[in-house]
Amino acid sequence: MPYHSGRHTLQIPGPTNVPDRILHAIANPTIDHRGPDAAALTRTCLAGMKKIFQTEAEVMIFPGSGTGAWESAVVNTLNAGDKVIAFDGGQFATLWVKTARNFGIDVEFLGGDWHHGANAEELAARLQKDKQHEIRAVFAVHNETSTGVTSNIAALRRAMDAENHPALLMVDTVSSLASIDYRHDEWGVDVTIAGSQKGLMLPPGLAFNAVSAKAAEASKHSTLPKNYWRWDDVRVQNQNGFYPYTPATNLLYGLREAVKMIEEEGLPNVFARHKRLSEATRRAVRAWGLEIFARNPAEYSPSATAIQMPDGHSEVDFRAVVLKNFNMSLGAGLGKLAGKVFRIGHLGSMNELMLAGALCGVEMGFELAGVPHRKGGVAEAMAYLTASAAA
């Protein structure tokens, strides 16, 4: 790598740019995790996360990654051999299913077209056949980071309710929480899965579950072996502001600051900002003559856009050119999309000029890498950002 002056442009769909306020918070001295300051920290973080999950239900915070949050959702609520429905919509849906299968869960994959989100009608049809209520849970990814496709969670809930189906609804919000409107309570979600490194603007290292009363009840009957991710231990210790393990104190400092920043901006403003930046990105993509991987505009992701490479051109080479020349990281194609799509993250601590600079890097990168495209993507993005400016 040549020497690069200035800031790296981190434009992957997470980990996202961590604001200085949060980095400084994280750099505070580590404290006694069993003292009064630690207890106050826990309480502030838990209360703040409830607002962000839009829930009155309980929230669990683990030192871990989003992968751990999936595992926690599974091992606390299910039993080996349980039937679960999931939607084959992308790489992260696939990995979550792999997690569940590693615990002996019998997952049935619906769908399979990664260009679209979870299909509520398909779910309804499947549930209708489940007269015995053998299906114990439905897994859905609110925003599939690998494809830039969102799923309508409220519609899934309605489909379940229409069938009076008792399955638990579990939702991965790793790349949607604090970026895309998400309502744990209103949408009747039982377990929400989240991580720190996307909309929350933190480094990776914290995993979250929001847990409905129904999921909490289910956890009493789950016999999957577990220790680290065990909700009931956490619940008992959280009463006093503590944890059954040593918490990742410094990341919690960061979380406290992130919650504060999100409150300062206001959740609705956060959501509107992500929508606007994503629309600017999509307009650039269309102007370049490239295809947005998501097919249904209603399912376009406010947090990440996956873009199909023209045939015969690899995203791997393209991203390498961009990294080398412009010191920008773009998202790779994941799983079966490797080589075929690249992704632009526009979530977290992000604004117009950060995005505009990144889009310039993409447009220039196309040229340098010899990727066929029309010029003018940046111009279209600017036109939209200008037209939609508050001024």
Place this chain on the structure above:
Amino acid sequence: MPYHSGRHTLQIPGPTNVPDRILHAIANPTIDHRGPDAAALTRTCLAGMKKIFQTEAEVMIFPGSGTGAWESAVVNTLNAGDKVIAFDGGQFATLWVKTARNFGIDVEFLGGDWHHGANAEELAARLQKDKQHEIRAVFAVHNETSTGVTSNIAALRRAMDAENHPALLMVDTVSSLASIDYRHDEWGVDVTIAGSQKGLMLPPGLAFNAVSAKAAEASKHSTLPKNYWRWDDVRVQNQNGFYPYTPATNLLYGLREAVKMIEEEGLPNVFARHKRLSEATRRAVRAWGLEIFARNPAEYSPSATAIQMPDGHSEVDFRAVVLKNFNMSLGAGLGKLAGKVFRIGHLGSMNELMLAGALCGVEMGFELAGVPHRKGGVAEAMAYLTASAAA
């Protein structure tokens, strides 16, 4: 709490004081966890940790706490119903056994006198009876943080070898690694368990396993359900410098810096420093007329000293007085020692005057809290530190 000027004195046996160099490293911008810089970071951290574990074997790093590192050791190597020997030497031994039992492991607890470390003869006797080699593993805690008692790991290995017993030797070094001489390879340990927040001088949030070839082989036959802690996934991804989950990037920055600092000081100097500071602490305790919880001088912990409160005096009240008056956190009595012992941590980023200030706080705290004691503990510690100074 009244307003406190100046630094908090963090004198618990971990989390320990995080040096500014490490805090600043952690405050660096988060990067693409799948880019070349991340790969280089992984490789540097893994190579550095091998030196610290004194091993050529493979090392695994997880986003998680030490509790997770126990779980990882268990779920990767054992099977439900496996027989394991552990030593009932303190609260952390107890919690590790609880972890194992949560996965259906049949743990037999030897010992039970928390004043002493693992007894190699007792182990030898027990193994001798195990003609069928039903025992699959021996769990030992190198330094029991709750009691300030170390165990002779080499002696345990010798006892196992003397019986030609094939059980795996698994050792918790959470509060000994990078504080007390520890040799994964030389002592024939199969799985070493560690965390970031003690001798490594990092905030909590990273969990480690060092894994012998024998343990790696055992992992091929382990049928315990697992996903997050699954070694083979980590191994595959680590080849390229990556992980099967999003790593805790910023804590890895800190780890890279910690490894560098430990190399600058030199591991033997690190160990000698801890020994010296612990001896100063024990001399203060004796001068105060109080009892060191550990009974065998050969097992005194270089990283933490547990001190028995005089009858009728609670450590909880004492520590509260110290916290309120002198803004110092001391370690609580844990498990069955709650109320009865308090602990002074003298590990990690620590030196003579930091310790001296802390001992002054203890001596003054005794007075304020009405704890019967003789004066002169600090004076004794100073006499020893002076006599043993390099000048």
Place this chain on the structure above:
Amino acid sequence: MPYHSGRHTLQIPGPTNVPDRILHAIANPTIDHRGPDAAALTRTCLAGMKKIFQTEAEVMIFPGSGTGAWESAVVNTLNAGDKVIAFDGGQFATLWVKTARNFGIDVEFLGGDWHHGANAEELAARLQKDKQHEIRAVFAVHNETSTGVTSNIAALRRAMDAENHPALLMVDTVSSLASIDYRHDEWGVDVTIAGSQKGLMLPPGLAFNAVSAKAAEASKHSTLPKNYWRWDDVRVQNQNGFYPYTPATNLLYGLREAVKMIEEEGLPNVFARHKRLSEATRRAVRAWGLEIFARNPAEYSPSATAIQMPDGHSEVDFRAVVLKNFNMSLGAGLGKLAGKVFRIGHLGSMNELMLAGALCGVEMGFELAGVPHRKGGVAEAMAYLTASAAA
């Protein structure tokens, strides 16, 4: 130097320990010094500094050191050949006079016994002889950092008022502001001189003047050449929150945080804390059998204690032993006290255990350096700190 683990003990009478809160504030991104955020920053800092100077008068902030603040006081108010009275009480009084003489001021030095503060009667006698009011200013150092002697500024003002003398009263508070009760308005001071690196808990780099209406008036008639330190330029620009030069933005961030911290603790508590810590230090000194350089208990400095070395022992050697063995910096003997006294700073962000650790380092250092002393200084300090604790 050998490798030192843990924190350096910075126990000089300034620069003092900068709290993490302030260091993090300083590490914020630099901003446009002519934008609205910069203007708000200026206003907050100026308002805060007025409270700390206990004044309604105007405050000037310069990028510079305390030496610059002296120069600013001189060049804005005086003219070449002006007669000024100063007190020969220590190294900083001497340097201030050197500054003035470099601008052609005719300084007459009273006193000369560095063991004592400015003598109000001596001043009164001198002013009485000045029937023509040729004396244009009186210079006094509130707390002489080199000797640990304070001067009674209110008494000097009373002496001047008793003579109805029109001279300006200028006071150096570099090592007293935000450590020792200081009242610019109530004591009728015309120009107060201060710096950032002592009681304000900041790194060095900011210089302050508080300026009475009378001094402002005098500045209209001062013909000394000046540009950088020119008050009227600053005044004009400050109206809009700006400066006639590029301000040291990041240190101003630190100042804003320092002001906030001082308000949180409360100025009276700050002063009481310094008094208490200094008394503990002096009790240690007496117990060691050494002599406090200040002779008059009413003039003992709450911010720094100068201690006389026994004959035949050099403070230079002693401090070198302490630095090498215990990684602690103590204050040197300055000017004519070089070799003869060392100084312990106990100002700024400081508490009982930080001081106790430092006193341990001094007591141990005496032993290692072969400095004749009695043991027990630390014990005496502890006894006092315990007896005076709030519990």
Place this chain on the structure above:
Amino acid sequence: MPYHSGRHTLQIPGPTNVPDRILHAIANPTIDHRGPDAAALTRTCLAGMKKIFQTEAEVMIFPGSGTGAWESAVVNTLNAGDKVIAFDGGQFATLWVKTARNFGIDVEFLGGDWHHGANAEELAARLQKDKQHEIRAVFAVHNETSTGVTSNIAALRRAMDAENHPALLMVDTVSSLASIDYRHDEWGVDVTIAGSQKGLMLPPGLAFNAVSAKAAEASKHSTLPKNYWRWDDVRVQNQNGFYPYTPATNLLYGLREAVKMIEEEGLPNVFARHKRLSEATRRAVRAWGLEIFARNPAEYSPSATAIQMPDGHSEVDFRAVVLKNFNMSLGAGLGKLAGKVFRIGHLGSMNELMLAGALCGVEMGFELAGVPHRKGGVAEAMAYLTASAAA
């Protein structure tokens, strides 16, 4: 101001963006300014600055701003009434002259067309008339920050040499040092003036002089009153690594890191990067149909571009729109250019995508503020950056 997510875009011609590496360096604990670590810090900084000034001569570092560095150059070398030639090329030339006049220097202003740099022929003609060598110094601004015009310093030196004129050549490099090739020795400069907050990528707060032997000799005969800026005091103390005042320790930490970063990139690469980014900026300006304030392409500034607003449009309003909508600070019109030009800084820690984002903000800002322009500036900049990329 509405809440702004993401980073502020600081695109003024200084203070510039401070890299995290430097901010973290500055956030290190303040040390004893008279201890061995401080001495090593001084030496490293002085040695590094010599390389950056491209000189073997002595370098002085002051706590202060660039304004102070002017004053220091003046008061150390000149005498009241001395004749000096300066070039009326911009606001900073004007302020420097004001500084000199405040010390009684008799400055004669040549030129007056701010669109052009210092004219060597004009200087030659003037010097030719100075048969008595009454002119003691020539002041030149290497890069006039207010206009984006550079001056050919080597040509000025040649003009002086051609006349065998003994005047001192003093050069302001505040916005050129470490951005534009500058050679103190080769160009025969006697005093170079610099500050920390531009090409050195530091916050404001340090002022520099590089001093030729001839200037040092002149300083022996200078009778202007001075104390703070007095070179000979600095020189004596610098021998031991110290200063005659308390240095701005934490900014020196930053300077040490800045020097290291500049060495890592390599000075020639630093200069080439600035040239390339400035060319991209100018191409954008031309495409917008606006006029670059500098008229002579040979004098275009690599560090800042001043752009003329169309008649009837105020830069003040335009910049306010940009700040409010896009959270970007642009440089104001200064002095007689107030309202008429705005400036884009492209110096310091800066790269293609940072600049591209900023240019997008300008182009969008024109639209929002109703400033007449053609679209396509960003596209032109991208075309150039792509064509000139190293790939």
